Each structure stands twice: as C-alpha cells, then as structure tokens.
Amino acid sequence: xxxxxxxxxxxxxxxxxxxxxxxxxxxxxxxxxxxxxxxxxxxxxxxxxxxxxxxxxxxxxxxxxxxxxxxxxxxxxxxxxxxxxxxxxxxxxxxxxxxxxxxxxxxxxxxxxxxxxxxxxxxxxxxxxxxxxxxxxxxxxxxxxxxxxxxxxxxxxxxxxxxxxxxxxxxxxxxxxxxxxxxxxxxxxxxxxxxxxxxxxxxxxxxxxxxxxxxxxxxxxxxxxxxxxxxxxxxxxxxxxxxxxxxxxxxxxxxxxxxxxxxxxxxxxxxxxxxxxxxxxxxxxxxxxxxxxxxxxxxxxxxxxxxxxxxxxxxxxxxxxxxxxxxxxxxxxxxxxxx
Amino acid sequence: xxxxxxxxxxxxxxxxxxxxxxxxxxxxxxxxxxxxxxxxxxxxxxxxxxxxxxxxxxxxxxxxxxxxxxxxxxxxxxxxxxxxxxxxxxxxxxxxxxxxxxxxxxxxxxxxxxxxxxxxxxxxxxxxxxxxxxxxxxxxxxxxxxxxxxxxxxxxxxxxxxxxxxxxxxxxxxxxxxxxxxxxxxxxxxxxxxxxxxxxxxxxxxxxxxxxxxxxxxxxxxxxxxxxxxxxxxxxxxxxxxxxxxxxxxxxxxxxxxxxxxxxxxxxxxxxxxxxxxxxxxxxxxxxxxxxxxxxxxxxxxxxxxxxxxxxxxxxxxxxxxxxxxxxxxxxxxxxxxxxxxxxxxxxxxxxxxxxxxxxxxxxxxxxxxxxxxxxxxxxxxxxxxxxxxxxxxxx
Numbered sequence: 001x002x003x004x005x006x007x008x009x010x011x012x013x014x015x016x017x018x019x020x021x022x023x024x025x026x027x028x029x030x031x032x033x034x035x036x037x038x039x040x041x042x043x044x045x046x047x048x049x050x051x052x053x054x055x056x057x058x059x060x061x062x063x064x065x066x067x068x069x070x071x072x073x074x075x076x077x078x079x080x081x082x083x084x085x086x087x088x089x090x091x092x093x094x095x096x097x098x099x100x101x102x103x104x105x106x107x108x109x110x111x112x113x114x115x116x117x118x119x120x121x122x123x124x125x126x127x128x129x130x131x132x133x134x135x136x137x138x139x140x141x142x143x144x145x146x147x148x149x150x151x152x153x154x155x156x157x158x159x160x161x162x163x164x165x166x167x168x169x170x171x172x173x174x175x176x177x178x179x180x181x182x183x184x185x186x187x188x189x190x191x192x193x194x195x196x197x198x199x200x201x202x203x204x205x206x207x208x209x210x211x212x213x214x215x216x217x218x219x220x221x222x223x224x225x226x227x228x229x230x231x232x233x234x235x236x237x238x239x240x241x242x243x244x245x246x247x248x249x250x251x252x253x254x255x256x257x258x259x260x261x262x263x264x265x266x267x268x269x270x271x272x273x274x275x276x277x278x279x280x281x282x283x284x285x286x287x288x289x290x291x292x293x294x295x296x297x298x299x300x301x302x303x304x305x306x307x308x309x310x311x312x313x314x315x316x317x318x319x320x321x322x323x324x325x326x327x328x329x330x331x332x333x334x335x336x337x338x339x
Numbered sequence: 340x341x342x343x344x345x346x347x348x349x350x351x352x353x354x355x356x357x358x359x360x361x362x363x364x365x366x367x368x369x370x371x372x373x374x375x376x377x378x379x380x381x382x383x384x385x386x387x388x389x390x391x392x393x394x395x396x397x398x399x400x401x402x403x404x405x406x407x408x409x410x411x412x413x414x415x416x417x418x419x420x421x422x423x424x425x426x427x428x429x430x431x432x433x434x435x436x437x438x439x440x441x442x443x444x445x446x447x448x449x450x451x452x453x454x455x456x457x458x459x460x461x462x463x464x465x466x467x468x469x470x471x472x473x474x475x476x477x478x479x480x481x482x483x484x485x486x487x488x489x490x491x492x493x494x495x496x497x498x499x500x501x502x503x504x505x506x507x508x509x510x511x512x513x514x515x516x517x518x519x520x521x522x523x524x525x526x527x528x529x530x531x532x533x534x535x536x537x538x539x540x541x542x543x544x545x546x547x548x549x550x551x552x553x554x555x556x557x558x559x560x561x562x563x564x565x566x567x568x569x570x571x572x573x574x575x576x577x578x579x580x581x582x583x584x585x586x587x588x589x590x591x592x593x594x595x596x597x598x599x600x601x602x603x604x605x606x607x608x609x610x611x612x613x614x615x616x617x618x619x620x621x622x623x624x625x626x627x628x629x630x631x632x633x634x635x636x637x638x639x640x641x642x643x644x645x646x647x648x649x650x651x652x653x654x655x656x657x658x659x660x661x662x663x664x665x666x667x668x669x670x671x672x673x674x675x676x677x678x679x680x681x682x683x684x685x686x687x688x689x690x691x692x693x694x695x696x697x698x699x700x701x702x703x704x705x706x707x708x709x710x711x712x713x714x715x716x717x718x719x720x721x722x723x724x725x726x727x728x729x730x731x732x733x734x735x
Contacts (some may be wrong), residue, residue: 049526065628082682084390122536129475130458130467148467151454153393158537162680165390166454168383173454176632229376231435240552258539275680277540286538293528302522309518316423319513 009281018183029290030260032283033121035207039140040180040260041118042194043210044218046274047246048105048201048228049111051091055202059089059115062181062192082114085167085176089115089193094274103246103268110267113202115193116163116178117254117261118142119283124155124164126285133164140262141205146174160258160279176210190232197230205233207262214252214264220245253269259283280325348432348495349718350712351578359577360573363704370697373690374451382454385690391683392674399673400695401448403531404666406481407559409441411487411570413524414563418593420517426588429717432495433574434567436715439488440702446697449478469543473533480527485581487519495713500707528559535672543629543676544614550604550673559600564666566637568658572651574710580719582651591648595638598661611730627667627675634664 018262059065060078067078068086080087092114097107125135132149135142144164155175156163167173181191189195194204199285202211213233220226225246246268253271254261257279267274295301377385388395411434418424419431450456461467462478469475491513497506532555535542548554568587575582611614618628640658642648674685685693710716 082390109445121359123539126471127470127474127537129472130461131469132467146455149455149463150458150461151456152449152452153454154472156393156536157677160539162390165379166393167701168382168386168388168454171379171381173381212432277680279540285471286539287539287549288473288537291536291552292471292473292476292530295529295552296470302526305525306518306522309521310515311424312513312735313517313521314422315418316425317517322559323625 009153011149012246013314016182030286030293032183032281032286035120035260035262036136036140037208038138039120039207039262040190040205041140041207041210041264042114042180042191042203043203043214043233044263044265045203046067046110046265046267046269047199047248048199049091049113051111052094052194052198052199052300053091054198055113056087056089056091058192059178059198060087062184065176081292082162083165083177085165088176088178089113091137092275094269097274103284105273108269110274111201112267112276113193113265114275117161117179117263117264118178118180119258119261121259121283121285123158123160123285123288125157126288127154129154136182139180139182139185142177143179143182144175144177148293151175158284160277160284162200195231200230200238202230203229203233204231209233210264211252211255214255214266217245217266218248218250218252220248222247256281259286347716347718348429348716350717351580353578355708355711356377357707358703360707362705363700364445366693366697366700367704370700371548373694373697376690377451377694378595382452384483385688385694387685387687387688387691390683391679392677393533394673395685395690396687397452397697400666401452401698403669403673405445405698406531407528407555407562407665407669408566408662409438409529409534410563411566411610412438412491412563413528413684414490414519414560415567416517417521420514421521427590428569428581428696430567430586430590432492432715433570434527435488435492435709436495436709437566437570437702437706439485439492440705442481442485442488444698444701449708451694471674473530473537474557477527477530477534480523480530484520484523484527485695486490488514490516491520494713495715499713506607524559525556527555531554531555531559532672539678541677541679542672543617543678544612544623544701545609545617545624546668546672546676547574548608548612548614550592550608554601556607556609557597557604558665558668560663561594561597561601563596564590565658565661565665568654569593569662572655572658574716575651577707578710578716580716583717584649584651587647587651587654588648591638591642591654593641594658594661596636605635624671624676627671631664631667634660634667638665670709 016029039266065086065088068080068084080090083090087221092112093109094112095109096105099109102107103110108122109296110192118141120140122133122135125142127133129152130148130150132145133142133155134145134235134274151166151173153166156166164175164177181189184190184192190204194202210233213229226244226245227240229236229240236253249270251266251271253265253276254263259281264278265271343427373385382388386395386397415427415430415434419427429637450459453459462475463482468586492508493509494506497509532551535547535551536549538547540547552720568591571583571587606615618625641653641657641660647653
C-alpha cells in the first residue's frame with residue numbers, strides 16, 4: 001500500500017508543521033509589560049470611604065455623562081448598580097450579618113469603588129483589533145478612541161475586571177470606561193473622583209508614590225494616629241487630616257494582579273468578599289501575545305508553510321487542468337494518475 | 340496506484356421555487372426585518388446581549404461555528420491537493436461552494452454584530468493595525484480567505500460563461516491560491532480558539548488552555564469532513580441523485596482518523612493540566628462537557644466498521660453528530676464556560692435566533708440556486724429512476 005504510506009508520511013509532516021506552530025509558546029515568550037516610570041493612578045482605601053458617592057456624581061459631571069436609571073419603570077434616580085457605558089464609576093456597599101460594624105468582617109459593612117484599574121498590561125488593549133483602546137506611553141492611562149472603534153466588544157469580554165461597557169441601547173453605541181479624566185490633565189486638574197473625595201479614600205498621584213503610601217498604611221499599628229492625605233498626593237493640594245489607623249488586610253490589591261494595575265486598593269475586609277477575585281500575577285495579554293507572536297512573528301511560520309503547500313499543490317494540481325478541460329467535452333473522461 | 344474516473348461537473352437543473360427555497364426566503368426576510376430594527380434602534384433592541392455576555396450567538400454561531408461548518412472546502416482541498424488523493428476531486432467543488440457561502444456570510448454576519456459597523460474598514464487599514472490582537476489576525480485571514488475562495492471557485496463561472504482564456508491563465512497560478520486556501524484557514528481556525536486565551540481565568544478550565552488553537556484547528560478539519568458527508572447525503576436525497584458512496588466511505592475513515600488525533604490532544608491536554616477533575620463536578624459546565632464529548636465520540640461507534648461506513652444513514656447521522664460536537668465545543672468555550680462575574684446571564688432572544696436561522700437559510704438557498712444553475716455537482720447522466728432505500732433513510 002504505497003498510497004497509504006505516502007499519505008501517512010504527508011500527514012505526519014503536516015501534523016508536525018501544525019504542532020510546531022502551536023506547541024512551542026516559549027520561543028517568543030514575553031513577560032508582563034513594565035509600568036511607565038511617570039505613570040499616574042489612584043489609591044482607593046476602603047477603610048476611609050464613607051459611601052457618600054460624591055465621586056460618582058463628580059465623575060458624571062467631569063465626563064459629561066447622561067443620567068443612567070437602573071429602573072425604567074421608576075426613572076427617578078441616577079443610581080446604577082454597576083458601571084455602565086454611561087457611568088464610569090460606582091461605589092458599592094458590602095455587608096454581612098447585621099451590617100452595623102464599619103470595616104469589620106462579622107456583622108460589618110464596607111464600601112468599594114468600581115472603575116477602571118488601568119492595568120499595566122491591559123487585556124482590553126491587547127484584544128482591540130483596531131487600536132481604539134490604547135495605553136498612553138507616558139501616563140499609562142488606558143484610553144479609548146470612539147472614532148477608531150468598530151464596536152466588536154472584544155475589550156468588554158476580555159477585561160478580567162468587567163470594566164469596559166458598551167451602550168446597547170444606542171444604534172451608535174460607544175464603549176464607556178474611566179480614562180482617569182485625561183481630558184482634565186492639560187488644564188492642570190486631575191481625576192474628579194479623587195479631587196472631590198472628602199476623606200481621601202480616593203487619592204490621585206504617581207503610582208510609585210501611591211504604592212509607597214499604601215505600604216506605609218499597611219505597616220501602621222491598629223489605632224495609631226496618622227496623617228491621611230487628600231486629593232493629589234504629589235501636589236498636596238488639599239489639607240490632610242489626622243485619625244487612627246484601621247486594621248488592614250495585608251494586601252495591596254492591584255500591586256501584582258494580572259501584572260499590576262495603576263489603581264491600588266486597600267481594605268479591612270478580604271478583597272474576595274468585596275467582589276475582587278484573586279487573579280494570577282502573569283498578565284493574560286502577555287500569554288495571548290506570546291502565543292500569537294510565536295506563531296506569526298515576522299510571518300516566518302505562515303510563509304514557510306505556504307511555501308511547502310505551494311510546492312506540494314503545484315505537483316498535485318497538474319492533473320486537474322487536463323481532467324477539467326477534457327471533462328468539459330466528455331463527461332466520462334478517464335484518467336490515470338499517480339497516488 | 341489507483342485508477343479512477345473523473346466526471347465533469349454539470350448544473351443539476353430543475354425548478355428554483357420549491358417548498359425548501361420558499362421557506363428559506365421567508366426566513367431570510369424575517370432576518371432582514373429584524374436587522375432593520377437592530378440598525379435603527381441598536382443591538383439592545385433585538386438581542387439579549389449585555390456587558391456580562393457581550394458576545395452572543397451572532398458571534399459564536401454565525402461567525403465561529405459558521406466558519407467551522409465552512410471548512411469542507413479547506414479539508415477536501417488538503418486531501419486532494421496536498422495529500423494527493425485525487426479520487427476525491429469530485430467533492431472539491433460542492434465543498435468549496437458551501438465554504439464560500441459559509442465564509443462570505445460569516446464575514447457579512449460580523450457587520451451585523453459590530454456596534455460601530457461603519458468603522459468596519461478600520462480592521463483592514465494599516466493606520467489602525469493592531470498586530471498584538473488575535474481578532475486583528477482572524478479578521479485579516481478571513482477577509483483574505485474569502486477572496487482566495489472566490490478565485491478558487493471562479494472557474495465554475497468561467498465555464499458557464501465560456502471564458503476559456505481567463506480559465507487557462509488562472510489555471511497556471513491556481514496552485515498558489517490552493518496553497519493559500521490551506522494556510523489561511525489553518526491560521527484563522529486556530530486563532531478563533533486563541534481569541535479566548537486573553538480572557539484568562541474567565542474561561543472555565545475545561546476549555547481554557549494554551550492548546551486552544553490546536554484544538555480548534557483539529558476540530559475544524561474534522562468538522563470539514565463531517566460537513567461533506569452531511570451535505571453529500573442531503574444533496575443526494577434532495578436532488579434524488581445517487582450517493583457517491585465510493586468516496587464517502589473512505590472519507591469517513593479519514594474523518595475518524597483526524598477525530599482520533601483531536602480526542603487524544605483534547606484529553607491529553609485536560610490530563611496534562613490536571614483539569615479533568617472539573618468534568619466530575621455537579622454543574623452545567625461538566626454536563627455540557629460530557630454532552631460535547633459524547634457527540635465527538637459517537638462517530639467512532641456509529642461508523643466503527645467498513646460495513647457501517649457503507650450505510651448512508653449512518654454517515655449522515657455520524658457527520659451530523661460530529662458537527663454538533665463542534666457546535667458544542669464552541670458554545671461551551673465561548674458562552675457556557677465563560678464567567679465574567681456573578682449576576683450576568685445570557686440566552687439568545689427569539690429575534691436573535693431568527694437572524695441566525697436567516698443566515699443559515701441564505702447558505703442553503705444559495706447552495707441550491709448555484710448547484711441547479713452552475714456546474715458544481717458531478718454530472719449524472721442516467722436519471723436515477725429508483726431512489727435507493729438508503730437515500731430515504733438518510734433524510735429521515
């Protein structure tokens with residue numbers, strides 16, 4: 001059975017080519033992306049948040065966002081339960097048991113901010129096929145360009161934090177998400193949520209400074225008096241206040257998760273209870289891009305496979321012309337061919 | 340050395356208006372009406388899409404599954420032109436036609452789902468290129484492949500319209516388009532799986548793996564053969580033609596071979612990652628995993644011996660079940676195994692389903708019109724007076 005042997009030989013060669021293209025993802029491995037040295041971000045300290053939602057309203061005003069009713073029947077309150085394409089920032093309340101003890105796990109309650117974390121190695125940017133979602137090389141802000149966007153919603157699906165949202169109620173819907181008030185930066189202003197926050201629960205600044213501040217807080221003795229900065233940590237534009245330190249969970253959320261984020265979070269209640277799933281340190285985009293560039297880097301592999309296929313097809317396609325040409329006149333044209 | 344006879348393709352002829360084509364027409368009109376609403380009022384007006392499930396069946400069924408069903412042309416072309424199995428040549432044109440429709444519609448179907456569809460051309464423009472994006476690569480490859488397939492299929496029109504010179508010139512370079520026609524589907528069928536890698540832990544461990552590209556590619560190739568079995572039986576029954584059993588019986592064996600490789604990779608990967616334990620949990624994901632696996636395994640039982648592979652009804656059902664396995668793999672990986680957080684749910688709305696049905700109806704209608712009027716299926720001189728019982732069994 002010559003034919004079968006030949007078939008197997010080719011099948012193995014083809015299989016090896018395919019396996020080679022998919023099974024060696026280490027060849028072009030890329031690790032997590034590095035944070036820009038001047039990156040800016042936010043530090044959200046759940047223990048300081050009093051749930052006033054001034055930041056939710058300030059965000060709406062700063063970004064010129066429309067009202068967003070959570071009940072179409074009773075369209076009275078602009079109080080969406082989660083971020084949407086028209087609401088980039090919400091404060092969520094968590095409670096357990098009687099819900100009377102602030103920042104306690106048992107019978108306690110706490111607040112959590114939900115908005116874009118500005119990943120250092122964002123999945124949405126890696127996913128976007130038309131460069132509508134990009135990461136600013138200087139500030140590290142994950143920004144969106146509606147004029148480039150095709151509305152495929154790959155970013156919505158890919159984000160591990162569920163942040164980019166699409167407006168399904170509009171025929172020309174856009175993606176909506178926090179862009180850290182990048183339109184205010186040239187005016188010398190900064191993120192509206194941090195500027196309006198009365199307790200400093202949301203603090204704006206350089207990520208390096210915010211990280212140092214987060215670790216300073218984690219090192220505090222419970223009950224020890226300390227200084228709480230407000231507004232912009234870098235410029236200290238608002239007066240700080242003094243108060244006792246809470247008992248923190250020893251975890252800066254966003255320091256390591258999916259390669260790190262430019263929004264850091266502190267809390268007195270385990271993050272998982274506050275709706276923050278544990279995530280691996282390796283960014284998903286680095287995994288995806290490592291695979292893609294292993295397969296398609298410089299188009300070497302596809303062109304090599306194309307070369308082999310062209311050579312083989314050229315040998316095998318010859319009989320085709322004869323058959324078809326003859327067949328057009330004689331339906332029963334017989335043909336002898338090698339297998 | 341094998342000897343075989345090539346029968347030239349010829350139009351089937353016959354009436355174009357039949358109950359089947361009429362039904363297709365009605366489904367297509369319904370889909371168009373729904374799409375009109377979608378383009379005026381937005382995606383939310385007709386779909387159940389939400390921010391937890393931003394991709395619904397318009398992506399998963401119309402594009403991901405639709406293009407996998409359209410792999411017949413690719414799988415048969417590989418067999419005939421790369422592995423030099425010339426005896427399968429009569430299957431090339433019908434398979435290519437179905438692929439052409441499947442892919443062209445998948446390409447058009449994407450536009451229905453795009454929220455900002457007027458920017459669609461950005462994906463092909465270097466100014467917006469995003470080479471890190473898996474979808475960028477998928478979109479480029481599929482667009483290019485659609486063009487390549489129209490070129491591969493163009494001799495059919497050239498024959499009909501008597502363009503001999505053009506046909507001869509094209510034949511000289513056809514080998515290159517055939518080669519492209521094998522490489523491009525390899526690239527995007529694997530990448531349709533890679534799309535999910537960036538979703539990370541949002542995809543259930545039964546489906547999230549770095550081998551997704553290989554799993555999707557192998558399943559697409561085997562689905563390609565299954566679709567040819569399915570289509571050949573259906574075309575034979577619908578047009579009352581004889582079934583090309585001398586081709587389909589050995590083709591079924593090749594299908595089982597590729598399917599075996601797929602199953603080894605699929606389960607080898609699950610064992611290697613230690614993820615198989617999730618299959619024994621009491622939840623929807625585990626149930627759907629076993630349903631998917633049962634569909635993939637059933638052809639091994641239905642078509643286990645040569646005798647069974649000579650039974651058209653078994654070929655038809657085996658092919659259909661394998662296609663269903665491919666459907667479930669894709670639905671499971673993209674929707675059932677996708678968890679973006681508590682509080683979100685998705686099940687397609689009736690209008691959403693009707694658009695998907697309409698898309699498949701366009702494929703069926705197009706296939707019927709073209710095979711009746713253009714030389715695609717092998718010429719059949721003796722009108723099949725007696726329809727074999729096997730044929731009727733195949734349509735039951």
